[in-house]
Amino acid sequence: MKISKAQSRSRIKNRIRRKLSGTADKPRLAVYRSNKAIYAQLIDDVSCVTIASASTRENSIAGKGNKSEQAKAVGNLLAEKAKSRKIANVVFDRGGYLYHGRVKALAEGAREGGLNF
Numbered sequence: 001m002k003i004s005k006a007q008s009r010s011r012i013k014n015r016i017r018r019k020l021s022g023t024a025d026k027p028r029l030a031v032y033r034s035n036k037a038i039y040a041q042l043i044d045d046v047s048c049v050t051i052a053s054a055s056t057r058e059n060s061i062a063g064k065g066n067k068s069e070q071a072k073a074v075g076n077l078l079a080e081k082a083k084s085r086k087i088a089n090v091v092f093d094r095g096g097y098l099y100h101g102r103v104k105a106l107a108e109g110a111r112e113g114g115l116n117f
Contacts, residue, residue: 022042027087028043030043033054039055040053040078040079042081060077062115073109074108076109078113079110
């Protein structure tokens with residue numbers, strides 16, 4: 001029986017999440033990618049709280065450049081929000097997506113913004 005693309009991504013995502021966990025000092029940078037937008041969150045898994053979030057649907061980013069450029073801007077914006085909360089180190093959770101294209105652009109933008117992972 002052949003598994004679907006969504007089932008395959010879910011299996012990869014679960015395998016990644018077994019190994020990663022975010023804390024208040026080193027939160028998890030979770031990425032979700034849809035066809036139109038990309039979303040990123042800093043999550044403290046110990047207390048189950050979202051510390052900061054950013055997406056391409058925010059007014060400062062929406063409609064500026066192509067999808068990869070927007071993803072990079074999301075990474076920069078999230079890094080700025082993390083710095084304002086005195087967070088420098090994160091654990092990167094690519095959410096089952098390949099580290100390529102928009103996911104990679106978001107990670108590079110976050111690194112340029114000052115996050116370490």
